[in-house]
Amino acid sequence: MCPHFSTGWGNDAMTSTIVFDPLLPWWLIALLALVTACGIALALVRGLSGWPLRALAGAVILAALTGPVYQQEDRKPLTDIVLLLEDESASQRLAERGETTASAAETLAARIEARDNTELRRITVPDGTDNAGTEAMTALSEALAEEPRGRIAGAILLSDGRIHDMDRAPDMPAPLHLLHTGRSDDWDRRLRIDNAPAFAILGEEVSMTLTITDEGAAPEGVRDVPLDISIDGDEPQRFNVPLGREIELPLSLPHGGRNVLQFTTPYVDGELTDRNNTALVQINGVRDRLSVLLVSGEPHAGGRTWRNLLKSDSSVDLVHFTILRPPEKQDGVPVRELSLIAFPTRELFLEKIDDFDLIIFDRYKRRGILPSIYLENVRNYVEKGGAVLIAAGPDFASADSLYRTPIEPIVPARPTARVIEERYRPKVSELGQRHPVTAGLEQEFDGEWGRWMRQIEVEQTAGDMVMTGKDDRPLLVLDRVGEGRIALLASDHAWLWNRGYEGGGPQLELLRRLAHWMMKEPELEEEALWAEATGQRMRIIRRSLSGDIGDVTITSPSGETFERSLEEVSPGRFETQFGGPEIGLYRLENGDQSAVIGLGPAAPVEFEQTIASAAPLAPMLEQSGGGALALEDGMPRIRDVRPGRPAAGRGWIGLTPRGAFETASVTQTALLPAWAVLLLISALVVGGWLREGRR
Incomplete structure (x- = not known):
């Protein structure tokens, strides 16, 4: 293409250019040019006087084959586009960064819009x-996708420079500049928790790594800083920890279920923010193993079922612990010799009884094996926080009943001495429909x-009757005693469900829930x-045996309170939704129940x-020249x-x-x-022939 010239008027411009539109491929034209050159060379060797005219004719032919065209374009100039990202x-709302950004944006917008042939975006x-941080590169990529890249004259980012999506950085067609909002005297104190587990075994220590660091123009000479640690919103404990060093924190969870741990270092005047002075860690406490003592009385069909289930x-x-031979059998054998080896009853019921999570008495009655002091x-053990389950058989209604021992004050039902030997179908009581042990069992x-075929008639004296049997008599009664719990199952025929009699029943699920309730698992209280968090929203759940529970009070991390009414979604279960306005620890209160959750x-x-x-x-600024x-x-x-030239310097971009x-x-x-080419070629060829002929 030849050089072009242009003339313009107004905002439009007329540009003239000579372009080529060859009639044959360029390689074929080049081959023809070579053949023409050889022919002219041959004419020179032979001394033909008409070779100049022949050479001109060949040049005209080759020129005609290249298809030269005189092209005129009417062009309209387009404005340059400048991207301004705010x-x-x-993090841009810290200190005076927000006001600085807004003021700088208005000033830059005015200067850019005052430039000729320039548009601002x-x-x-x-x-x-979802805590993705500052996604400036995503916004820049989307803006570039909406504009012609050939019109982008540059991009300016007003930010603190802490960008969290650099993996999405686009290829810039023009300089990118960062005008950061930080100040040279900014400093901040930060608390960081590493290696926090999602769950931990109760009774075992978990280790986390905590580090408190000062960044920026921090005060000098500080070695130790205070650290407050609280669990589930309780009164925090304060410690002094070294600044700038990793600290191993061994912790033991106080209870099962969710434990909310809050670590805080107090705010110091002058630091940018206290939002990173606190860390919330939520750890689920789980039991490693459940230690169960099963005391079986007279052997029966359900004894093996209990053992197999456990x-x-x-x-x-x-x-x-099974009593296989009753002492009333008069054969002269001392009671202490009724087993092949001496059973450690003293060790189990006096020295190590607190090591058990659950004690089950399955059709046990007094036989002199366990002295009254053991049962006392x-x-x-129950009053101090232990759990006892009594699976009653006919022995419970006899004169040797376990009820007529020192444990009588904690048993929630009294036997009437009547054993009902009739068929009946166990069912969940009205109260049991709301109790988590039996709710939804159907x-x-x-x-x-x-x-079932047998039921021991009892009269409820305490606790909650959650299942009934024959003629709505109490079948399963649960009660809290002191810090512990006790359950009475007034039948020894639960094993029929396990054997699939008449289709069976939910024995395994019932016993699992019963054991977990007695172990004080939070989900069965x-x-x-409690609340379940999803991002910045929480689902608040209240379980109660009462039908009237009132509103729940929510206290935000900043101290603002909210009231929300709870709707009963199933018997004994109430729920509501709440969107937290800020990140941090929220406190929930409803009656005598309270909970904490981190959003x-x-x-x-x-x-x-x-x-x-x-x-x-830095890499992107260097690549774009900004x-x-x-x-x-x-x-x-x-x-x-x-x-291609550097696009930034001291005081200018x-x-x-x-x-x-x-x-x-x-x-x-x-x-x-075409006619002119044909005429010119003919004239040159004829002229060459005439010149050679005259010679």
Whole structure:
């Protein structure tokens, strides 16, 4: 293509250019040119006087084959586009960064819009969803996708430089500049928790790593800083820990279920924020193994069922104590010699009774094997927090009943001495529909429950009757005694369900729930309040045996309170939804129930690093030719720079004019019309022939 010239008027420009539209492929034209050159060379060797005219004719033919065209374009210049990104993420709301950003944006917008042939695109960069941080590169990529890259003259980012999506950085067609909002005297104290487990075994220590560091222009000479640790919102304990060093924290969880641990170092005047001075860690406490003592009386069909159910669970350590030979059998054998080896009754019921999580008496009656002092120790064990389950058989209604021992004050029902030997179908009582041990049992087992054949008649004296038997008599009664719990199952025919009699029933699920309730597992508490968090929202759940529970009070981390009414979604279960306005620890209260829950991440990514820095953007700034300047040094001047030249310096940033245009119309005129080419070639060929002929 030849050089072109243009003439313009107004905002439009007329550009003229000579272009080529060859009639044959270029390689074939080049071959013809070689053949022509050989022919002329041959004419020279032979001394033909007409070779100049022949050479001109060949040149005209080759020129005609290249198809030269005179092209005129009517072009309309397009404006350059400048992208201005304003970071409005959480870290930009620290100190005076928000006001600095807003003021700088207005000043830059005015200067850019005052430039000739320039358009401005203002883009807001909000907080990323799901704790994603500042997604400035995502916003920049989306803006570039909406504009012609050939018109982009530059991009300016107003931010603290803490960008969290650099993996999405686009290929910039023009300089990118960072005008950061930080100040040289900014400093911040940060608390960080590492290696926090999602769950921990009760009674065993868990270890976490805690580090408190000062960043930026922090005060010098500080060695130790205070650290407050609280569990479930209780009164915190204060410790002094070294600054800038990793500290191993051994902790033991106080209870099963969710434990909310809060670590805080107090705010110090002058630091940027206290949002990263606190870390929330939520750990679920689980039991390693369940230690169970099973005391069986007279052998019966259900004894093996109890043993098999407990032994099938790998998390259960079972000690089984069975009286196989009653002492009333007069054969002269001392009671202490009724077993092949001496059973450690003293060790079990006096010395190590507190090591058991659950004691089960299965059809046990007084036979002189366990002295009254041992059973009195069982009562004390329950009152101090232990759990006892009595599976009653006909022995419970006899004169040798376990009820007529020192444990009588803690048993929730009194036997009437009557044993009902009739078929009946166990069912959940009205109260049991609301109790977590039996609520929904009918839905757990699809089909009608099988019948039992025997029930011990008892009169309820305490606790909650959650299942009934024949003529709605108490079948399963639960009660709290002191700090412990006791359950009475007034039948020894639960094994029929396990054998599938008449279709069976939910024996395994019932016993699992019963054991977990007695172990004080939070999810089976009949009076409980807790919440489940999803992002910044929580689902508040209240379980109660009462039908009237009132509103729940929610206290935010900043102390603001909210009231929410609870709706009963199933018998004994009430729920409501709440969206937390801020990240942190929320307190819930309803009557005598309270709970805590942490909303949001343990350490929001926006506050992990709060000191302004251009380091994350450095590779991209270098690649695009842009620079990083601090707004505290004043607003930079804006210059035009050529592509490929440095576009930033002390006190100034550069934009690259693109000179983009839109072609309105194109007119093409052939330089060598066919008739003129034919006439000229003919004249040259004939002239060469005549010259040679005259010679």
